Amino acid sequence: MCGIVGYIGPRDATPIILNGLKRLEYRGYDSAGLAVLQNSHIEVRRDAGKLARLASLVEESPVHGQVGIGHTRWATHGEPTARNAHPHLGMTGEVVVVHNGIVENFLELRDELKAEGAIFKSDTDTEVIVHLVERYLSSKIGLAEAARLAFSHLKGAHGIVVLSSREPDKIVAARIGNAGGVVVGVGEGEMFIASDLPAILEHTRQVVFLESHQMAVVTRQGLKLMTLGGKPLRYNVHSVAYDPVAAEKGEYRHFMQKEIHEQVRSLTDTIAGRVDFDNGHNICLPELNLTAELAKNIQKIFITACGTASHAGMVGKVLIEHIARIPVEVDIASEFRYRDPIVDKNSVVLAISQSGETADTLAAMEEARRKGATLWSIVNAIGSQAMRIADGYISMQSGPEIGVASTKAYTAPLVDLYMLAILLGDLRGTLDARAHRRLTADLRLVPDLVGRCLDREAAVEKVARVLVNTSHCLYLGRGINMPTAYEGALKLKEISYIHAEGYPAGEMKHGPIALIDRSMPVVVIAPRDPWYEKMISQIEQTKARGGLVIALATDGDESIAGLADHVLWVPETPWLLSPVTTVIPLQMLAYHIAALRGLDVDQPRNLAKSVTVE
Numbered sequence: 121m122c123g124i125v126g127y128i129g130p131r132d133a134t135p136i137i138l139n140g141l142k143r144l145e146y147r148g149y150d151s152a153g154l155a156v157l158q159n160s161h162i163e164v165r166r167d168a169g170k171l172a173r174l175a176s177l178v179e180e181s182p183v184h185g186q187v188g189i190g191h192t193r194w195a196t197h198g199e200p201t202a203r204n205a206h207p208h209l210g211m212t213g214e215v216v217v218v219h220n221g222i223v224e225n226f227l228e229l230r231d232e233l234k235a236e237g238a239i240f241k242s243d244t245d246t247e248v249i250v251h252l253v254e255r256y257l258s259s260k261i262g263l264a265e266a267a268r269l270a271f272s273h274l275k276g277a278h279g280i281v282v283l284s285s286r287e288p289d290k291i292v293a294a295r296i297g298n299a300g301g302v303v304v305g306v307g308e309g310e311m312f313i314a315s316d317l318p319a320i321l322e323h324t325r326q327v328v329f330l331e332s333h334q335m336a337v338v339t340r341q342g343l344k345l346m347t348l349g350g351k352p353l354r355y356n357v358h359s360v361a362y363d364p365v366a367a368e369k370g371e372y373r374h375f376m377q378k379e380i381h382e383q384v385r386s387l388t389d390t391i392a393g394r395v396d397f398d399n400g401h402n403i404c405l406p407e408l409n410l411t412a413e414l415a416k417n418i419q420k421i422f423i424t425a426c427g428t429a430s431h432a433g434m435v436g437k438v439l440i441e442h443i444a445r446i447p448v449e450v451d452i453a454s455e456f457r458y459r460d461p462i463v464d465k466n467s468v469v470l471a472i473s474q475s476g477e478t479a480d481t482l483a484a485m486e487e488a489r490r491k492g493a494t495l496w497s498i499v500n501a502i503g504s505q506a507m508r509i510a511d512g513y514i515s516m517q518s519g520p521e522i523g524v525a526s527t528k529a530y531t532a533p534l535v536d537l538y539m540l541a542i543l544l545g546d547l548r549g550t551l552d553a554r555a556h557r558r559l560t561a562d563l564r565l566v567p568d569l570v571g572r573c574l575d576r577e578a579a580v581e582k583v584a585r586v587l588v589n590t591s592h593c594l595y596l597g598r599g600i601n602m603p604t605a606y607e608g609a610l611k612l613k614e615i616s617y618i619h620a621e622g623y624p625a626g627e628m629k630h631g632p633i634a635l636i637d638r639s640m641p642v643v644v645i646a647p648r649d650p651w652y653e654k655m656i657s658q659i660e661q662t663k664a665r666g667g668l669v670i671a672l673a674t675d676g677d678e679s680i681a682g683l684a685d686h687v688l689w690v691p692e693t694p695w696l697l698s699p700v701t702t703v704i705p706l707q708m709l710a711y712h713i714a715a716l717r718g719l720d721v722d723q724p725r726n727l728a729k730s731v732t733v734e
């Protein structure tokens with residue numbers, strides 16, 4: 121996951137940038153670079169590999185100056201090579217840019233800029249930004265205004281920092297959407313910029329967080345904040361805690377809240393590089409080692425996991441069965457390992473695990489290995505056991521997840537499973553070219569849809585206030601969103617200690633309906649998916665018995681608005697991807713209820729992040 125550091129002040133920028141980048145190493149990256157203004161000239165040092173490589177480059181060919189920017193890159197567009205590493209210099213050599221996020225319309229912009237004469241030196245989407253700034257920079261238009269005009273062309277979510285030798289007294293930074301943060305650190309006669317607090321905390325604890333669609337013009341003396349529309353803004357300087365771990369929470373109260381908000385970025389990274397949107401929309405999951413022959417021989421897939429990961433597996437069952445027409449069983453790992461499952465060499469056992477170290481999941485994998493199955497995993501922690509012992513794996517692109525209640529490591533595997541289902545469908549011939557194109561094109565919508573769910577946090581918090589004192593809560597869902605009900609209920613019980621049950625809505629009449637009265641809130645997950653009509657009748661049955669209904673519905677659904685007591689709205693989402701959006705309000709709901717109850721959200725009692733014992 122990319123990191124940004126910038127410095128302007130009286131000291132030598134190079135070591136400050138290198139140290140700052142070092143503090144962001146935990147985010148993961150595959151190349152690194154820096155640009156420093158040395159005698160009115162921009163000097164860039166960058167290469168593939170770790171920071172030690174960058175440090176030795178700087179040692180071989182030193183660079184000193186008082187203004188500079190640096191970056192650690194997690195490759196999305198273009199391989200992790202020196203030419204694709206940030207910072208990116210423009211054609212004049214007078215402008216340089218570092219960037220987090222993905223320029224979604226970069227192909228269009230690149231063609232436009234090439235037609236104007238721009239020569240591209242990398243495969244990255246980022247390079248369009250520097251050419252755009254150069255397009256506007258002139259004797260009449262200064263750096264800040266040129267950057268602002270350039271940013272107005274960019275689609276997607278971004279953190280961007282720009283430096284120019286023409287105006288050596290400033291750095292311009294901007295945040296658009298949720299591609300991670302942009303924070304400005306205020307020092308005495310010096311200023312710092314970073315994507316994440318740990319990069320600058322050793323220098324200052326006075327910081328200004330940029331909100332989406334804001335930009336800052338940073339000089340040695342201070343900063344000017346404005347909207348991307350050019351309107352000046354006032355800002356608050358926050359004092360951040362001493363505790364460096366707490367500081368990593370940035371502007372959020374808890375890691376869980378931060379991680380919920382990181383989902384735009386983690387899902388962008390999940391998709392990036394996995395779908396060749398330029399060329400046939402092919403899905404590429406090379407670490408899975410999935411050949412056409414293997415795909416054709418699979419008779420059954422067993423998905424095995426624990427906790428939240430098992431709910432992702434349940435969604436995976438619907439996806440793989442629907443798209444690739446392969447039978448799928450989902451087994452809780454602690455059951456699978458002991459029930460002597462009928463697994464053989466034509467079976468694939470797919471383990472899902474955030475940590476890759478959960479004891480039951482690893483034991484289930486060993487059991488599958490003994491029985492001769494092909495072993496796959498979807499794992500977040502790079503290099504973990506579940507990754508190492510598998511025949512093939514998909515690496516979640518979620519970054520470290522610290523909150524015990526899993527959030528971003530739930531939505532990433534949903535998208536991984538969707539891509540896997542398409543790949544299996546392609547290889548087994550169950551998907552024609554049109555269906556393939558439609559399904560892959562829908563993937564592009566995901567980050568924006570998730571961002572729109574996150575924008576509604578204040579409305580979700582209002583519903584949290586209604587539920588804060590409840591003792592029980594029932595979550596109902598059906599079809600592809602039945603696991604969403606399980607996951608919503610799990611989130612609530614894990615962190616708020618409220619008794620919550622997830623139930624398949626069609627089963628309500630066989631038991632839980634007896635519980636319905638005004639003191640039993642019922643969260644009904646009813647987006648516009650193929651089970652929608654069934655869910656409406658569920659709401660009616662609950663209302664008829666005096667139940668308090670909180671419905672989760674698609675924007676503009678007047679019939680649900682008329683029926684339910686409260687509504688959590690989600691934007692219209694293609695139904696096979698709907699679990700990615702429907703879970704977001706439920707994560708926020710659980711989070712706010714627990715926070716309102718004053719509980720230890722990130723470390724709930726009795727729970728562990730990684731359960732390495734049976």
Ligand code: G6P
Pocket residue numbers: 426427428429472473474475476477478481524525526727728729730731
């Ligand atoms: C623990 C965590 C859960 C997690 C489960 C599985 O119970 O508290 O949040 O879902 O383990 O963990 P894994 O690392 O295998 O996904």
